[in-house]
Amino acid sequence: LRGQLAQTDAEALKVVDTAQFIVCLDHVDPADTNELSTNMLCGTYKLMDGMQVGTCTNRWYDKLQIIVCKNGSAGINFEHTGVDGHTVLRFVSDIYTETILRFAKTINSQTKSIFHSYKSQNGRRESADSIIDINPRRIEWNMTESLKQGIRFAETRLSDLILQNEVKVLEFGKYGKYFITDMKMSPDAFVQMAFQAAYYGLYGKSECTYEPAMTKTFFHGRTESIRSVSDASVDFVTSYYSKKATNQEKLSKLRDALKYHTKLTKECSMGQGQDRHLYALECVWDRLHKEEKKPRVFTDKGWKLLNHTVISTSNCGNPALRLFGFGPVVSDGFGIGYIIKEDGIAFVASSKHRQTQRFLDTLKMYLLDIQKLLTSEKYPSGVSSRQRVLELEEEQERMMGNGYSYFDNGNSSGSEQSSISNGVIPRKKIGKRLILHEAD
Numbered sequence: 552l553r554g555q556l557a558q559t560d561a562e563a564l565k566v567v568d569t570a571q572f573i574v575c576l577d578h579v580d581p582a583d584t585n586e587l588s589t590n591m592l593c594g595t596y597k598l599m600d601g602m603q604v605g606t607c608t609n610r611w612y613d614k615l616q617i618i619v620c621k622n623g624s625a626g627i628n629f630e631h632t633g634v635d636g637h638t639v640l641r642f643v644s645d646i647y648t649e650t651i652l653r654f655a656k657t658i659n660s661q662t663k664s665i666f667h668s669y670k671s672q673n674g675r676r677e678s679a680d681s682i683i684d685i686n687p688r689r690i691e692w693n694m695t696e697s698l699k700q701g702i703r704f705a706e707t708r709l710s711d712l713i714l715q716n717e718v719k720v721l722e723f724g725k726y727g728k729y730f731i732t733d734m735k736m737s738p739d740a741f742v743q744m745a746f747q748a749a750y751y752g753l754y755g756k757s758e759c760t761y762e763p764a765m766t767k768t769f770f771h772g773r774t775e776s777i778r779s780v781s782d783a784s785v786d787f788v789t790s791y792y793s794k795k796a797t798n799q800e801k802l803s804k805l806r807d808a809l810k811y812h813t814k815l816t817k818e819c820s821m822g823q824g825q826d827r828h829l830y831a832l833e834c835v836w837d838r839l840h841k842e843e844k845k846p847r848v849f850t851d852k853g854w855k856l857l858n859h860t861v862i863s864t865s866n867c868g869n870p871a872l873r874l875f876g877f878g879p880v881v882s883d884g885f886g887i888g889y890i891i892k893e894d895g896i897a898f899v900a901s902s903k904h905r906q907t908q909r910f911l912d913t914l915k916m917y918l919l920d921i922q923k924l925l926t927s928e929k930y931p932s933g934v935s936s937r938q939r940v941l942e943l944e945e946e947q948e949r950m951m952g953n954g955y956s957y958f959d960n961g962n963s964s965g966s967e968q969s970s971i972s973n974g975v976i977p978r979k980k981i982g983k984r985l986i987l988h989e990a991d
Contacts, residue, residue, distance in 0.1 A: 557695070560698075572614060572617055577606045578621050580620065580621050581624055587874070593713045607706075643869070649665050716904075717902060717907055718876060718900070719899075719900050719911055722898075726894065727891060743864070744779075747808075748921075751789075751792065757780050759780065759860050760860065760862040760863075761777070762776075766821075768821070779864070787801075787807070791805070798924050798928070801924065860884060862885050863881075865887075865888050867889075873897065
C-alpha cells in the first residue's frame, strides 16, 4: 500500500513515521483492572452495525503510544524491538515525578522542577521571512478504494489477533518487598519461584521460563536471558507439593532455589549468560552460510526447547506504575509482567485463552501459603505469630471453592477483584500500613 500512496499521503505518512510518539485519546471508561490492561495492551474489540469501533482502531502500534482514557486512566504501549522497558520506565518516572513536583509548587513556589522550560528552537524565528509553522494541524488522507480496502483487511486481521488473547490482573496486597526482605530473601527471586510453584501446581511440570537481566553496564547493552528453571527450582517445587516433606525441608529447598537464581541473575547482568551469545552465532551463520547445514547445536532438541518460552516474565517496578504487562511469546505460553511494591505485588498475566485466571488464583494461594510457612518459622510461638497464621487460613478458606488442587481445600473459584462502584476503578489506599507487634 505504501507504494500506491499519492504524494500528499506519502508526506502525511512520513510525519507519522518520524514522530517520537503518538497520543491516543480513548473515549472509554475501563470498569476494572482487567479491562484497563486489555485496553492498554491490545485495544478493545467492539462491533457496531458490523463495523469495528473499538479502541483498537485508535492505535499506531509501530510507535510508542501514550494512551489516555475518558476517566483519566493512562498508560503507554510500545513495541519491544526498538526500546527496552526500563528506558520507557525512566520516561514514565520523570513524567510522574514532574506531576508531583508541579502540585508541590502550588504549595511551595520554591519547589524545583526536573524539566527546564526552554523554548523550542523551532519557535525562534531568525527573521520575519522564516517559514516555520509549529501549529498543530489535522493530517488529511486521500482515501482511495485500494487504501480503504487495505485498512479494512488490516482491521479484520488485527481483530483476530485481539480475540486470540486474554489479559487478567492480580493485585496481591497481603505483603510485598518489606516482608520478603524481612525474611532475608531476594524479592525478584522469590516471585520467580512463585511462578514455578504456581505452574507446577496446575500442570505438574516445569516449563522453559524467561526473565530479562539488564546489561546496561556495557556500551549499547540491552538484556540477557535468565532461565529460571534449574535443578534447584525443580527440587523446590517437587518438595513443596510433596506430602512427605516437612515445612523446614520445603523452606530449605526454597532458599537454595533463591540463592541459585540470585547468583544466575548477577552472572547474566555481567554478560555471562548463554542465550544472546548463541543466538548471535546462529544469526551470523544464517547470514553467511545460508545454503549450508546448520551446526548440530542449532538443530538439537534442547535448543528448540530453550527457544520455546512457555512462561515469559519481566519485572518492571517503579512507583510511577500501577500495572505492567505484555502478551505471550508462544501460542501455548503465558506473558507475565509484575511489579514488586513495598506492601504488595501486582501481576498482569496474558495467554491465548489458557487458564489465565486460574493460574493467578493458584499463584495467590501459593503466596498466602508460603507466607504462612515463613511466618510460622520466624515466629514459632507467641500471639502475634498465631494471629497471623489464623488470618491467612481464614483468607484461604474464603477464597477456595469446589474442585481440586494441591492446596487443602480445593481450587480457587474466584479472583481477587476490587469492588467497583459506578463503573469507576477504585483508587488504592494511600500511605503505609502499620503493623503493631504484640509482645510474646
